Amino acid sequence: xxxxxxxxxxxxxxxxxxxxxxxxxxxxxxxxxxxxxxxxxxxxxxxxxxxxxxxxxxxxxxxxxxxxxxxxxxxxxxxxxxxxxxxxxxxxxxxxxxxxxxxxxxxxxxxxxxxxxxxxxxxxxxxxxxxxxxxxxxxxxxxxxxxxxxxxxxxxxxxxxxxxxxxxxxxxxxxxxxxxxxxxxxxxx
Amino acid sequence: xxxxxxxxxxxxxxxxxxxxxxxxxxxxxxxxxxxxxxxxxxxxxxxxxxxxxxxxxxxxxxxxxxxxxxxxxxxxxxxxxxxxxxxxxxxxxxxxxxxxxxxxxxxxxxxxxxxxxxxxxxxxxxxxxxxxxxxxxxxxxxxxxxxxxxxxxxxxxxxxxxxxxxxxxxxxxxxxxxxxxxxxxxxxxxxxxxxxxxxxxxxxxxxxxxxxxxxxxxxxxxxxxxxxxxxxxxxxxxxxxxxxxxxxxx
Numbered sequence: 001x002x003x004x005x006x007x008x009x010x011x012x013x014x015x016x017x018x019x020x021x022x023x024x025x026x027x028x029x030x031x032x033x034x035x036x037x038x039x040x041x042x043x044x045x046x047x048x049x050x051x052x053x054x055x056x057x058x059x060x061x062x063x064x065x066x067x068x069x070x071x072x073x074x075x076x077x078x079x080x081x082x083x084x085x086x087x088x089x090x091x092x093x094x095x096x097x098x099x100x101x102x103x104x105x106x107x108x109x110x111x112x113x114x115x116x117x118x119x120x121x122x123x124x125x126x127x128x129x130x131x132x133x134x135x136x137x138x139x140x141x142x143x144x145x146x147x148x149x150x151x152x153x154x155x156x157x158x159x160x161x162x163x164x165x166x167x168x169x170x171x172x173x174x175x176x177x178x179x180x181x182x183x184x185x186x187x188x189x
Numbered sequence: 190x191x192x193x194x195x196x197x198x199x200x201x202x203x204x205x206x207x208x209x210x211x212x213x214x215x216x217x218x219x220x221x222x223x224x225x226x227x228x229x230x231x232x233x234x235x236x237x238x239x240x241x242x243x244x245x246x247x248x249x250x251x252x253x254x255x256x257x258x259x260x261x262x263x264x265x266x267x268x269x270x271x272x273x274x275x276x277x278x279x280x281x282x283x284x285x286x287x288x289x290x291x292x293x294x295x296x297x298x299x300x301x302x303x304x305x306x307x308x309x310x311x312x313x314x315x316x317x318x319x320x321x322x323x324x325x326x327x328x329x330x331x332x333x334x335x336x337x338x339x340x341x342x343x344x345x346x347x348x349x350x351x352x353x354x355x356x357x358x359x360x361x362x363x364x365x366x367x368x369x370x371x372x373x374x375x376x377x378x379x380x381x382x383x384x385x386x387x388x389x390x391x392x393x394x395x396x397x398x399x400x401x402x403x404x405x406x407x408x409x410x411x412x413x414x415x416x417x418x419x420x421x422x423x424x425x426x427x428x429x430x431x432x433x434x435x436x437x438x439x
Contacts (some may be wrong), residue, residue, distance in 0.1 A: 024269040028294075029344055031258055031304035038351055074269070092256070092296055094351070115272060148264070164264035 019164060024074040027081055030170055033089035036177035042186040044097035045090065048105030048129075050083030057108045064165060067114050069158035071165075078169070079108040082126060085173050101133045102186060110143065113165040115157040120150035122161065124168040128176055130185045138185035144171045205247035232388030233378035235338075235363035238395040248287065254291040255301045256349075262308040271309075275393050279305055282397040288405045301353075304346040305397055312340050336375040337366040343396040347404050349411060356409045358400035364388045376411055 061079055063072045074081045083106060090096035110125030123145040130138035139144040146164045151157040178180050249403045259279045261271040283303065284292050291297070344359045366385055374380065381387045404410060 015301065022270050028260075029258060030260065031302055031348075033362055035348075035355075082282040092302075094296070094300075112419075146266075148266070159270075160263065160266070163268050166269060167266045 009027075019068045019070055021069055022050075023072065023105045023168070024061055027084035027088050029085075029088040030174075033085070033170065033173050033177065034093045034120040036174050037089050037095050038095035040177050040183045040186070041150060041188055042095055042183060043102050043188040044095050044100050045102040045104055045186060046096065046098050046100045047083050047087040047090065048103045048131075050077075050079045050086075050106045050108070050152050052077070052111075053107050053109045057111050059106045060111045061108070064111070064113055064162070066158050066161040067154050067175075069154070071161070071162045077096055078111065079106070081127045082106060082108060082169050085169055086176070089173055089177070092134050094111075101131075103131045104186070105129045105131075106114075107116065109141065115161040117150055117152060120148050120164065122146045122165040122168055124172055126172060128182065130182065132160065138181060140176075140179060140181050141164075142172060142175050142179065144168050144175055228367040231367045231380060232384045232386070233336075233365035233367070233375055233380050234388050234391045234395065235365065236359060236377045236379050238362050238399050239379075240395060241398050241402045246286075246401065247402050249288050249405060249411065251411075252288060253299055253301060253349075253411070254293060254297040255283075255289040255303045256297050257292050257294060258302060258304045260306050262306060264310065265308060268309075272316075275307070275389070278390050278393045279397055282394045282403065286398060286401055286405070288401065298364060299349070300351040302346075302348050303401075305343065306345075307341055307343045307393065310340050310342050315327060335361045335368045336372065336376075336378075337368060339364045339366070341396055343400060345397070345404055347410065349409070354409055356404060356407045358403045358407075359398050360400040362392050362396040364392050 052058040057079070061073065061077050063070050064078070065071075075084065086104065086106075087096060106126050106128045108124070108126045110123060113122040113123075114120060123143065125141065125143040127139065127141045129136060130140075146168060148160065148164055151160065227397075257280060259272060259276050261268045263271070280294075281287065283305075289303075292303075295298050297351055341362045341364070342359060343362070343411060344357060346355050346357050363378075365375045365388070367375070381391045383390070
């Protein structure tokens with residue numbers, strides 16, 4: 001349903017509102033993310049700063065717009081949201097240690113979302129840094145994107161675009177966990 | 190998000206565009222106040238699942254704790270707002286199953302995880318009839334009725350521990366909204382109290398509890414196999430095609 005559930009939830013849960021979308025829940029772990037990290041056999045690590053790169057990523061860090069719709073970032077920053085997602089999966093996989101000298105941090109370098117016709121597009125790029133005892137052991141750029149059938153009607157197209165855009169953050173965490181360079185750099189000694 | 194739509198049986202019914210057509214036209218003509226009227230319309234759920242019968246319920250001799258993860262998706266994309274809206278209902282359904290000693294959003298001692306994903310999907314051809322009936326409802330100021338079918342699939346994955354194999358069950362369900370003053374009860378649907386909210390909550394409970402019950406009858410559900418499977422099928426026969434076990438090696 002492009003519109004059925006969207007309207008059900010929009011009307012029943014949040015009420016008919018203007019262009020600003022309701023707040024999103026905080027980052028939560030996913031089974032795929034947890035299993036990816038478990039399979040990576042990485043050492044327990046802590047999560048450092050996740051920040052946007054200057055320019056477009058910074059401009060879109062607090063909120064993103066699609067047509068007349070505006071979606072605020074969970075927790076006020078999409079870059080931080082990426083770090084929060086990673087931390088949630090690490091915690092649930094038993095690979096999070098706030099005292100570890102193994103630290104993963106990230107910079108969101110590219111971000112994009114549109115609801116063009118006939119297809120909407122979203123893209124996310126980030127560079128991940130892994131340090132061990134203060135020494136850099138990984139600098140890795142990853143990117144992911146999504147394309148979907150976009151509706152002409154904004155009431156359907158706008159939330160659809162935001163959903164796909166936010167899905168990229170989960171995908172990015174899974175991509176990192178599956179990345180052989182990350183696994184090698186963060187391996188359990 | 191991996192979701193399979195193979196369990197959905199395509200049906201030629203009204204779809205979401207009908208709702209939009211009606212809403213858009215009515216709102217255009219009568220103003221936004223009219224848009225609230227359809228929300229108060231009667232709510233139905235498809236008859237394909239129903240509640241798990243007491244005699245069909247799996248019984249676990251020694252329930253163990255589980256961590257519950259839930260995500261609502263729209264056409265495969267995570268929908269954070271709907272996830273937030275329905276999370277407590279999913280939690281209630283899992284707790285009510287009695288299959289676990291505790292259901293937590295945090296990690297549990299044995300590392301058991303139950304992952305629930307409900308996806309709002311568009312079955313093939315579901316949109317075909319929608320524009321016509323939706324436009325008719327809107328054009329007649331909500332006098333001519335429409336039944337709006339909204340389709341959902343669920344996938345439940347369970348891992349008993351960090352190294353345990355993943356077992357999966359799926360199901361399909363639907364919610365029906367009635368629009369307009371002159372309408373007939375939809376066939377193959379059950380009216381529920383509470384209008385649209387009631388229908389969504391009932392769908393959520395049933396699309397979780399049915400595959401969960403089937404999951405608990407899998408020998409891999411508990412390594413000690415302390416489940417008492419019923420002789421009856423886990424899911425009503427009419428929904429068997431929609432709630433199929435899936436071989437999902439890790």
